[in-house]
Amino acid sequence: MNIFDKTWAWFTADGAWTDSGGIFQRLLEHLGYSGLILFFAALIAIPIGLWVGHTGKGENIVVGVTGALRALPTLGLLTLFALWMGLGLTAPVIALVILAISPLLAGVYSGIAAVDPITVDAARAQGMTEWQILTRVELPLAAPLIFGGLRNATLQVIATVTIMAYINLGGLGRYLIDGLAVRDYPRMVAAVVLVAVLALVVDALLALIQRALTSPGTR
C-alpha cells in the first residue's frame, strides 16, 4: 500500500469520523479554537484600526506594531505562556490572538485610511457626525480591505491552531503531533488535508459573506 491508499484507509476506518477523538470532534474543536481566537483578536484590532484610520493619529505606531507582531514566533509565545500559566486554553489562545491581530489591524487600518479624504470631507459638509462618517461612509468603502485582512487572519489562524496540540489541547493538530510522535505518516497527511480543506471552505464562506455585505458600488 502506498501512502495515498494508507491515508484513504485512515479516513475510512471504522469510527474514524464519529469516535471520541474522531474527525468530527477534532474539526469542531479546531473551528471552536479558531473562532474564539479571531473573536478576541477582532475585539482588540478593530477598534484600534478604526480609530487610527479615522483620526490618522498613531499611524507610525500601528505600522511598526503590526510589523513587530509578525516577527514574533508563535511557538515561542506558546511555550512561554504555557510555562507561566500551565495547561489549558489561556496560554495558546493568547499566543494565537497576538498572531491574528497583525493582519486584522493592518486590514482595518489601511482600509479606513485609504478612503478618499475628499469623500470624507463631502460627508462632513453634508453635516454628518464623525460617528456617522465612520459607520456610513468609511466602513462600507473600507469593507473590501477589511475583509481581506479578516480572511488573511482566518487562514493563518486555522493553519496555526494545529500547534495548540503541542500542549495537551485538541483540534486537528492532534493528528499531526500524535502522528509525528510515532512517525505515522498517513495520519499526518490526513491532518494536512483536513486543515487545508477546512481553511478553503471557511475562506470561501467568508468570500460569500463579503459579497453579500459589501455595497455594490465598492465591488
Add this chain to the structure above:
Amino acid sequence: MTVNINRRHLLGLAGIGAGTLALSACGLSGETAFGSGSTGDTVIIGSADFTESQIIAEIYAAALNKRGLTAETRPAIGAREAYIGALQEGTVGVVPDYSGNLLLYFDAQTKAQTPEEIMKALPSALSDQLSVLDPSPAENKDSLVVTSEVAQKFGLKSIADLAAHSSEITLGGPPEFAERSYGLPGLKKNYGFEPAKFSPINDGGGPLTVQALIDDQVQTADLFSTDPAIVKNNFVVLEDPKNNFLAQQVVPVVNAKQVSVAAADVLNEVSALLKTEDLIALNDRVSGEEKANPTTAAKDWVDQKLT
C-alpha cells in the same frame, strides 16, 4: 519621475543574480557543511526529545572527545520512531536509549522481563543496521506517578489500584504514550486500567506535566523515575508488580557502520561508570535550580569520572 536606465544599473542587477546563485549553491551544500551526514571519523550522537537523553548524548560526546576521537551531537531529534529512523539511515551513529523500551519497540510481544533477559533478546530483535553496546547499571523507567493527596484519597499503592477508579482519572504523558505497548495498551492489558481521559503533553515529562499533577488537572502522569521533581514534590511512584514498564538500563544503540571499535570502547567505558544516582544528579543540575547547560553538566561529569 525621470527614468534613467544605465549600464551601472544593469550591472547591479546582474550582481544580485550572481550573489544569490552563489548563496543558494552554498545553501544546498550546507547539508554537509553542517554535518547532516556522518562524514569521516566524526561520530554523530543523536538524542531523543527529552532532557536526560540530551545529557547522556553530551556525556558520550565529551567522553569521546576526551579520548581523542571527534564527536558531535544532534540533540532532540524526536521520539524513538524518529531517532531510530535517523540511526537506520546513518545520519546519526549513536543514540542513548533504554533497554526495555527499545526491545518493546522492535518486539512488542517480548516475554523478556529481567534486565539480563532484555539484553539477551535485544541483538536479534534489532534491525540489521543496528546493534547495542554494553548496558549501564543506570536505570530510568517510565513510571506512573500520583500526588500524595491522590494516593491517599483513592488508597493507591500500585497501578492495579487505579483500575477501580478509571472513570475519575485523567492520565498525562507524552503523545506516544497513547500508543506504545507499555503505554495505554499495556496498562489495559496488564491491569485493566483504562483512564477516562488521556492528556498528551509534549514536554518530555517536564514542568507542564508536573504542574498538571500538582493542579490536579491530571491525576496520574507518566514521569521518568530519575526525575528530581518526584522527590521534590513528594509524588508517589505507583508499584508495577506485573512489570508493565520493563527494566530500562541506559544503553547506547549504534549504527555499526558509523562507530569504530575505538569509539565503542569509550562508550562501554562510560556505561560502566554511569549510575542511576548520576542521572538524578545530572537531571537536577540541568532542570533544577541551577539550570546548567547540558553540555557543561555532561563535561563536568566526564572530567570527574573518566580518568
Add this chain to the structure above:
Amino acid sequence: MNWLQSNLQHVGELTALHLLQSIIPVIIGTIIAVPIARFAMGRRRDGRSTERTTSAGKLRRGLVINSAALLYTIPSLALFVLMPLVLGTSITSLLNVYVALTLYVIAMMVRSAVDAFDSVSPVTLEAATAMGYRTTRRFWAVELPLAVPVMIAGLRVALVSNISMVSVGAVIGIQSLGTLFTDGLRRDLPAEIITGIVATVLLALVLDRLLALLGSFLTRWRTA
C-alpha cells in the same frame, strides 16, 4: 540575564543557523516566484497593456495566484514533517526546512511580484519600445527595475514571516532559535524562551532594515 551570559556561544550558533534557514529560502523562492508572476501577467503587447482583460489572461492569473494561496493553508509544521516523504531526505535534514520555507516564499512572492509588475505603467513600457528597446531588453532594463519597489515591500513581509516560521523546525529537531523554545519548555526555563523570542525579533528587525536599504539602493533612480 544570567542564563544568556553563560550560554552566549550556544545562542550565537543557533542564531547563525536561524539566519541561514531564513535567508536561503527567501532568495531561492524569489528567484522562482518572479518568472512565475511574470508568466501570470501574460504578454504585454504595445498599445494594450496586459492580457488582464481577456478571459484567458484572467484565468491564468487566477490560477497562479490561487494555487499559490493554497500553499498557505498548510501548517508549517506539517510541511516540515512531510518533506522527507516527498523528497526522500533524512528526517534530520536541513533540506526539509529549506524546501518547505521556499514553497511559502513562492506563495507569498508570486502575489507581490504580480502586483509589482502591475505597478509599472504601460505608458513607460510603450515609451521604451518607441526608443528601440526589444522585448527582452525592455524587461531587464525597464520593467523589472521599475517593479523593484513593490517587490521589495513584498519581500520584506516574506522575510519577516519566514524568520518566525523557521523556529517551528525545532519541533522535529532542526536546530534554530526555536530550539530555545522547546528546550526551555522541557527545562522550565522561561529565560531561555524569552532569549529566543527576543533574538528572533531582533533578527527580523535587522534583516528587514537591511532589505529596505537594499531596496533604496536598487532604486536610486527614484531620487535622481
